[in-house]
Amino acid sequence: MDSSKKRVTIRDVAKLAQVSPSTVSRAFARPDRVSAETTKKIFAAADELGYHEDAVETRPSRHRHDLIAISVPDIANQFFSDIIRSVQHECFNRGVGLIVSETRESASWERLAFDKVVKNADGIILVSSRMPDSMIRKCAQARPLVVVNREVRGVSSVVVDVRQGVHEAVEQLQIGQYHAITYLDGPANSWSVGIRWKAIRSECHSRNIEVRRLWPGVPTFEGGYACVEQYLQHPTGAVIAHNDLMAIGFIAGMRKRGYECPRDFSIIGFDDDTVGRMSEPSISSIHMSLAKLGSYAERLLSASIKGQAEPGMLARIPSSLIVRESTKTRGIEPKSLSHANDGNN
Numbered sequence: 001m002d003s004s005k006k007r008v009t010i011r012d013v014a015k016l017a018q019v020s021p022s023t024v025s026r027a028f029a030r031p032d033r034v035s036a037e038t039t040k041k042i043f044a045a046a047d048e049l050g051y052h053e054d055a056v057e058t059r060p061s062r063h064r065h066d067l068i069a070i071s072v073p074d075i076a077n078q079f080f081s082d083i084i085r086s087v088q089h090e091c092f093n094r095g096v097g098l099i100v101s102e103t104r105e106s107a108s109w110e111r112l113a114f115d116k117v118v119k120n121a122d123g124i125i126l127v128s129s130r131m132p133d134s135m136i137r138k139c140a141q142a143r144p145l146v147v148v149n150r151e152v153r154g155v156s157s158v159v160v161d162v163r164q165g166v167h168e169a170v171e172q173l174q175i176g177q178y179h180a181i182t183y184l185d186g187p188a189n190s191w192s193v194g195i196r197w198k199a200i201r202s203e204c205h206s207r208n209i210e211v212r213r214l215w216p217g218v219p220t221f222e223g224g225y226a227c228v229e230q231y232l233q234h235p236t237g238a239v240i241a242h243n244d245l246m247a248i249g250f251i252a253g254m255r256k257r258g259y260e261c262p263r264d265f266s267i268i269g270f271d272d273d274t275v276g277r278m279s280e281p282s283i284s285s286i287h288m289s290l291a292k293l294g295s296y297a298e299r300l301l302s303a304s305i306k307g308q309a310e311p312g313m314l315a316r317i318p319s320s321l322i323v324r325e326s327t328k329t330r331g332i333e334p335k336s337l338s339h340a341n342d343g344n345n
Contacts, residue, residue, distance in 0.1 A: 008049045012051065016049060017038075017041045017045035019041070023042070024042050027039050034108075039108045040107075040108075043108055047138060050138060064305075065097075066096050067097040067099065068097070068098060068099070068122055068123045068125065068305075069098070069099040069100075069101065069114075069117040069118075069123075069125070070083075070100055070124070070125040070126075071100075071102070071113050071124070071125070071127065071129075072100070072103065072127045072128065073105045073128050074102065074219075075100070075102045077220075077243075078274060078275065079273065079290060080128070082273075082290035082291070083127055083148060083290050083293050083294040084100055085294070086291045086294025086295050086298075087125060087295070089294075090298035090299065096122075099117050099121060101116075107130040107131045107135075107189070110126070110129060110130055110131050111131060111135065111139075118139075118142050122143070122305045123144040123301045124143055125145075125297050125298070125301055126139075126145065126147050126148065126150075127297075128148070128190060128191070128192065129150055129191075133153065136155055137154055137155060144301060144304035144305045146158065146304065149191070149293070150191035153312070154311060155312060156301075156304060156312060156314070157313075157314050157315070158293055158296045158297045158300065158314075158316075158317065159314070159315070160288045160317045160318075160319055161317065161318055161319060162192075162196055162199050162286065163319075165270075165287065165288070165319030165321055166196070166200050166203050168286075168320060170200070170203040170204055170207060170209065170240075172284065172321060173209075173238040173240075173268070173327065174207055176327060176328035177328075178237050179209060180211070181200075181204060181211050181212070181240060182211075182212045182214060182234075182238070183200050183211060183213045183239075183240050184217055184223075184239060184241040185197060185215035185216060185242055186216065186217055186218075186243070187216055193216070196242065197213060197215070210236070214227050219242050219245060221246070221248055222249060223245075223246050223249060224241060224245065224247060224249025224250035224251075224252075225253040226253075227246070227249075227250055227253070228253035228254055237264075237266070238265065238266050239265060239268070240267070241268070241269045241270070243271045244271050244272070244275060245269075245273075247267050247276065247283050248275065250267060251279070251281075251326070261281055262325065266327040266328050267284070268284045268321070268326065269283045269285040269286070270285060270286045271285060271286070271287075272285040272286065272322050273285075276324075281324070281325035281326045283324055284322065284323050284325075285322050285324070286321055287319060288317060289318075292317045293317055296315045300313060
């Protein structure tokens, strides 16, 4: 760190954010005890001033710890747990330790986790980061860093190319003679949300298929279940969900109202996870190799730590559709939802 530059302190951040120094300290130590609006102001101020908790150094340490860190929004989500498992496998093969942090879909928790581990880790992997691009780039100044499932200019990233999987999914629904699709989208602060929606919208427009977006949503069983009421106001018969968990929740909510899949509607998810394969009906899903996402990220980070990779490298993982029981494969127009039994409302 350039000693000629004045060190940024909590008081500097507090002054810019127009809060007390104790509130700034609490936002970093216990973000759950500070309102989301205040936390956002504090982290924006810290980002602008270049503040890192505990005066985190802005250059990689020359001392190697043989330890890396990974942060994910939700460990219980199989998408993230599978990536962690893949990274752990690579670390084991290289004799490197792994620190895992769950950020609960919160940018402030993610920043806190980064500042806590960065002093002892040789590099960091951020999976589906919720932090703004500018904050991620500043974090990348402190240690070698790789972002997974998101692109950030100037920062090495590993992402999924969803276009082929989306192409196959929309084609599958068109074969089932659906002329309109509803997309159950994910959280507003997820980078992949915009990418998936853009691909779905483009593919539907190229086929003259009407597409409707329910957004934002929660990428959980409960989030899918909660979409049912809004969906039934303008049912399309064909649905694509942000992930398999939302698809399963949506099926459960529809079943509660007397509609069965695929008799009355078809649905396709993303992620191709184990829960989707075991559900009733099994979920047609856009497969993305999470093993490759994790292994590519760890290898790219390892190369960056050794100075063998330039910052800003981008790796893309392909996608494809796995067809199961939740979609019609051919034949008749789906039954009109407006005439289905709704006695369980």
